[in-house]
Amino acid sequence: MASEALSGAGRADQIGSNTSERTRRVVAITLLLLLAAALPFLVSNYRTFQLTLMIAYAIALLGLNILTGYNGQISLGHGAFFAIGSYVAAIMMDRWSLPIWSTLPAAGLVCFVAGFLFGLPALRLEGLYLALATFALAVATPQILKYKGIEEWTGGVQGIAITKPQAPWHLPLSPDQWPYSVALAVAIVMFVVGGRLVRGRVGRALIAIRDNPTAAATMGVNTALYKTLTFGVSALFTGVAGALSAIAVQFVAPDSFGFLLSISFLVGIVIGGFASISGAIYGAFFIEFVPNIADSISKSAPWAVYGAFLVASVYFMPTGIAGVVASIAGRVFRTRSRSNISSKESN
Numbered sequence: 001m002a003s004e005a006l007s008g009a010g011r012a013d014q015i016g017s018n019t020s021e022r023t024r025r026v027v028a029i030t031l032l033l034l035l036a037a038a039l040p041f042l043v044s045n046y047r048t049f050q051l052t053l054m055i056a057y058a059i060a061l062l063g064l065n066i067l068t069g070y071n072g073q074i075s076l077g078h079g080a081f082f083a084i085g086s087y088v089a090a091i092m093m094d095r096w097s098l099p100i101w102s103t104l105p106a107a108g109l110v111c112f113v114a115g116f117l118f119g120l121p122a123l124r125l126e127g128l129y130l131a132l133a134t135f136a137l138a139v140a141t142p143q144i145l146k147y148k149g150i151e152e153w154t155g156g157v158q159g160i161a162i163t164k165p166q167a168p169w170h171l172p173l174s175p176d177q178w179p180y181s182v183a184l185a186v187a188i189v190m191f192v193v194g195g196r197l198v199r200g201r202v203g204r205a206l207i208a209i210r211d212n213p214t215a216a217a218t219m220g221v222n223t224a225l226y227k228t229l230t231f232g233v234s235a236l237f238t239g240v241a242g243a244l245s246a247i248a249v250q251f252v253a254p255d256s257f258g259f260l261l262s263i264s265f266l267v268g269i270v271i272g273g274f275a276s277i278s279g280a281i282y283g284a285f286f287i288e289f290v291p292n293i294a295d296s297i298s299k300s301a302p303w304a305v306y307g308a309f310l311v312a313s314v315y316f317m318p319t320g321i322a323g324v325v326a327s328i329a330g331r332v333f334r335t336r337s338r339s340n341i342s343s344k345e346s347n
Contacts, residue, residue, distance in 0.1 A: 024315060036184055043141030045176040049248060050288060052176070055104030055183040056244040058284035061268045062194050062277065063237025068266075069275035071230045074127065079262035080141040081111045081235040084252075085242025087145065090160040090252045091153055100165055100182055100247060115235025119228035126216035138262040145254035183244045184317050190237060195277050197233070207275075214344040238265075244265060271313050273320025276285030282321035286313070 064078050085107035092098045092106060110216040118137065125133050145154050145316050154160070167173040173181060197203060208216035246252050264287045272283025277285050294305035317324050 005102045031146025033188070037181075040173075040177040040180045047176060048174075048176040048180050050292075051151060052180040052248040053181060053185045053245060054288040055180070055187045056241045056248065056285045057245070057268065058189055058280045059190050060238045060239075060241035060265055061272060061280035061283045062191060063234040065269045065272075065277075066194060066198060066206070066237070066266050067230055067234035069269060070210065071206040071227065073122070073227065073231065074131040074266075075134040075234070076131050076259070076262050076266060077137035077141075078234070078238050078265050079257050080137045081115060081238040082242035082245070082261060082265075083141050083145065083252075083257035085112055085239030086246035086252045087154060087160070087242075088239070089243035089246045090162050090310065092318065093162050093165070093247070094160050095153075096346060098219070099168075100179075101245075104186060104240055104243050107239045109243075112236040115185055115238075116228055116232035118135065119231030122231065123224055123227055129291070135259065135262070138259040139255075142254040143258055145257075147285055154254075155252075157254065159256075161313075162250045164250050165247065179244070179248045182227075183248070184243060190240065191277060191280075194237070198275075202226075203243050259330070267310065269320075271310070271320060273322030276322035278325070279320050279322035282325075284340070286321075316324075 039051060043051070060078065060082055064075060067073050067075055088107040088110050089103040092103045093100075120136075122130055122133060124222065144150075146157050147154075148156065164175045165178065166175065167178040167181075171178070199205065205216065205221045205226055208221055208225055213223050249256075268277065268287045269281030270283075271286045272281070273279030290309050291302065291306055294309060295302040297305045313321075319327075
């Protein structure tokens with residue numbers, strides 16, 4: 001009876017600690033969202049513009065992490081889907097004078113179809129071969145956008161200039177604060193959807209395919225369907241991010257979407273953390289702000305400084321920033337749990 005009482009008390013303590021941990025997590029996320037909503041009113045318009053781009057990059061990195069981190073398909077071509085989403089938004093806003101809310105789902109849908117179709121032939125490729133195929137997509141996309149046959153739509157080498165949309169309903173938001181608010185709201189939705197996707201049955205199937213495709217197929221997982229759909233969903237996230245970027249920058253041109261953009265996305269998920277939802281945010285911060293920091297340190301060799309930051313990050317944080325944050329949070333939680341247990345035992 002005594003042992004049963006002790007075990008029951010232990011389970012109660014564990015349930016209580018889990019509940020308190022969830023409560024703390026909800027409170028922390030709520031405070032972070034409130035801070036994010038207040039930031040454009042606390043910083044300059046230029047910083048607000050940078051933060052809007054960071055949010056767009058975070059959505060793109062989340063999409064790439066679903067494909068590469070959770071499903072194991074290496075892509076060096078997501079800059080192409082980012083470009084497609086940007087051009088869809090630019091064409092709809094400039095040529096057809098459509099509002100922001102209509103361009104985002106359209107960009108996501110077009111990129112989903114493009115990603116799904118590209119994922120079909122990619123089923124025969126794995127590892128470095130898939131990486132090279134997607135890299136070819138990233139290299140070819142700027143040249144395709146310059147093609148004279150579609151110059152009427154894309155603007156050719158001149159690109160498309162977009163008039164920055166004004167806030168509706170006479171909201172007291174500047175032309176930089178309004179795109180930021182839209183980007184933040186879209187990011188919240190995308191991160192909630194992405195989190196539920198990878199933490200549910202679909203996420204378990206993706207991880208099973210990544211770790212052992214043969215075993216996953218033996219267990220009844222349709223690997224071909226999951227791989228192509230994952231490619232499409234990943235492209236959808238990236239396309240929405242590209243549309244948000246185009247709205248913030250107010251301009252799209254083929255040379256803005258070179259292969260270095262795709263490599264930056266891969267760098268972002270490595271620095272932020274593979275197979276991590278929060279890692280997309282850390283990675284986006286890195287690729288948006290670290291180049292500016294490197295340029296301020298050395299005007300003559302900013303890329304050398306950037307490379308030093310990159311090497312140091314990989315060396316000291318092999319699991320990414322998300323892994324380090326999770327490790328520190330775990331240690332703090334274990335320390336508090338031990339102190340609570342010790343205090344209860346002493347009482």
